[in-house]
Amino acid sequence: MRVTGSFLFHNARVHTEDGSFERGWVLVEGGRIARIGRGVPPPESAVESTDLQGQALLPGLVDLHAHGALGHDTMDATPEALREMARFYARHGVTGFLATTMSSPPLPILAALRNVAEVMHAPTRGAALLGAHVEGPHLDVERRGCQDPAHMRPADPDEYRRWFETGAVALLTLAPEVPGSQEMIRYAVEHSAVVAAGHTRASYEQMCRAVKLGLTQVTHLFNAMDPLHHRQPGAVGAALSLDALSCQLIADNVHIHPAVLKLAVRAKGVERIILITDAMAGAGMPDGQYSLGGLAVTVRQGVARTADGALAGSTLTLERGLANIIAATGLSLQQALPMATLNPARALGLDARKGSIAVGKDADLIVVDAELNVVLTMVTGEVIHRL
């Protein structure tokens, strides 16, 4: 029986949650994965069919930490900015992302979140906008990185309640030692948001207390926190040793040395690593001057820094992050894949719908060549990008 709008990928190396196999096929119907099989697909199958000639069919990538791309930034607070970002990320294999804010005065953050809430419910013709990641302003000035210290402040319930009223907040990054953050963790968890520690000088003990309150993630592990000290484990020691914590990594080989990427994956296990880009407006653009949440940033040879030399987000794309972590760890594509797919989907509580190739899940699928270049991206059954 032919179904209108159905789509068949065949002769693919299909990467499912349980393993990968050659000469597989996946039938997409109504935006979802309808059937998966091996060998020659049933003849009746689909309206549109693509022979992948042995290329790999993967679940779409999910990026929990993306500020901007192509000269646009989440803090622009315009639908156009988010749609351009969504299209750019989709070309690099991302089928779902969180638009990430920066430390700013209350009104610009609220405007950015309202904009995210609006665009979440409209088609993007790109990666699905899954919500907002509010990074700051409740951060530690001493570990500000590229965030503007002038806008850092204690957590104020009157402010963050308004964030949650937008319905956009999926993930919050805060420093657990900042006044008011304990109440904020409780509030966020009650309102189904994920809470991450970042831009922090928290002690190991402060991290443990935050975990008891519901902290489950660490934002760009190693960056914007004290290095590991064997007598003062701090945020890094807590991140690497506490099973309750998953760790975001920027695998661009600039923010973290490949040897430390390997160390982090060994310490946490693949299932507790989440690859992110931390991409800013310079992603997909030539070297030059850009703004990151209102802060002037120079991109030189693809590396983004503020005037005082702090790394200021990245120009990384997530499929390159995946390739880099495979190179750093020696893991296979199949083994490394959850770090950019299932783990971030699970962190958001979306793994019943997203994050792997399984019957009934959203048809968020990508085709990659042997070098992990993305040749096709499908978002909920719609081909968004094809080389």
Ligand SMILES: [Zn+2]
């Ligand atoms: Zn950051």
